[in-house]
């Protein structure tokens with residue numbers, strides 16, 4: 001479970017992976033499935049998710065050379081903007097939804113910061129973790145789905161489906177390779193939280209794997225919470241059973 005003590009029954013599931021790996025496609029499908037199962041679901045994305053954070057997103061993704069953005073963005077500026085947006089998002093969207101007991105599905109979160117700004121741009125990981133804690137107040141995802149595909153496949157998908165090209169699409173292939181390796185290193189360091197999903201098969205097939213991973217997680221989370229509640233009831237003073 002995440003580290004925040006004041007959250008109630010909500011669950012935070014984050015979707016991570018390189019460009020075009022299928023995060024948004026699978027998030028939407030999972031939201032539909034979970035709603036059919038009777039869960040209250042909040043779909044959101046980073047950077048963004050609030051009016052202030054969406055304004056920051058526009059700056060982050062706009063291509064250099066546009067009249068509004070003439071100079072290149074430094075790695076430090078990029079990191080600060082992303083984390084500024086996250087602070088707004090966590091405070092005004094994610095935390096309230098978790099307190100209300102929703103399942104929050106978030107398209108990119110802290111792991112993207114470590115993969116892109118840390119492994120990709122070369123900023124110090126320890127420093128990014130500290131900055132990230134300031135933005136999240138210590139909130140961590142309960143489950144992270146990492147969609148795994150080769151960089152070239154993801155970028156080709158984005159071009160093939162004529163998705164709007166952004167600042168990151170223009171980065172060198174090697175940058176995206178570093179990011180991909182970064183995600184894999186993060187997954188090795190947190191194997192319980194980060195579940196790798198093969199993003200190459202047909203979306204239907206990927207969705208089956210996602211559903212099975214999430215349902216297994218939810219079953220386990222329910223059992224654990226039940227145990228905690230029973231343990232607390234037993235420990236309450238003045239009650240014999």
Ligand SMILES: Nc1ncnc2c1ncn2[C@@H]1O[C@H](COP(=O)(O)OP(=O)(O)OP(=O)(O)O)[C@@H](O)[C@H]1O
Pocket residue numbers: 017018019020021022023024025026157158161199200201202203206
């Ligand atoms: N498993 C798949 N096989 C082939 N094409 C896919 C698959 N999943 C998604 N796509 C298509 O690839 C494109 C990128 O998918 P999607 O937008 O879900 O990726 P993403 O990880 O959210 O990308 P981004 O990082 O750019 O936000 C979309 O046009 C989508 O329809």
Ligand SMILES: [Mg+2]
Pocket residue numbers: 023024025107
């Ligand atoms: Mg997307």
